[in-house]
C-alpha cells in the first residue's frame with residue numbers, strides 16, 4: 001500500500017472516530033478534547049505526511065485538503081504557516097481541533113467583553129495562551145476567539161478538523177483590539193457546494 005493510500009485510510013478512520021464522538025456526546029468541551037487527542041495521535045504518524053506530498057505556501061499559509069466530506073460535512077486539512085505569519089483575534093463561527101506535525105504556533109485566546117449592541121464595535125480581553133507544537137494540539141468551540149503567530153524559524157505544519165469544509169465556512173469575525181472594532185467576512189454557507 002502506498003503512503004497516500006495509508007494516509008487516506010488513516011484520515012477516513014479519523015473522521016469516522018470524530019463522527020462517533022459527536023454522535024455519542026454532541027459538541028461539548030469533552031467531545032472536542034477527545035477529538036483533539038485523536039488528531040494528536042494521527043499527527044504523531046509523521047511518516048504518513050511527507051512534506052514532498054504537500055507544496056509549501058508562496059507566502060503566509062496554505063491549506064491542503066486531506067479529506068473533505070460531501071453534503072456539507074466535516075473538513076480535514078494539512079495546514080502550513082510560514083515563519084512570521086500571524087492572524088489578529090478572530091472567531092470562525094464553527095468548532096475546530098488542531099494538532100501539530102512540526103514547528104510551533106502560539107494561540108492567544110480572547111473573550112468578548114461588550115454586549116454587541118453597537119454595530120462594528122467590540123472589545124475583547126485576553127484570557128489564555130497555548131503553544132501548539134508536536135505532541136500537542138488545541139480545540140475551539142464555535143465562537144471561541146483566537147489569534148495566531150508562528151514562533152521560530154520553521155514553518156508551523158499541522159492537521160486541522162473543522163466542523164464545516166473551508167469552502168462552506170460561516171462568516172468569520174475579525175477583532176481589532178487596538179481600535180475596539182470588529183468586522184465580518186461574508187458567509188460561504190449558501191455558496192454552491194464545491
Ligand SMILES: [Fe+2]
Nearest residue numbers: 087090092146
Ligand atoms: Fe483561526
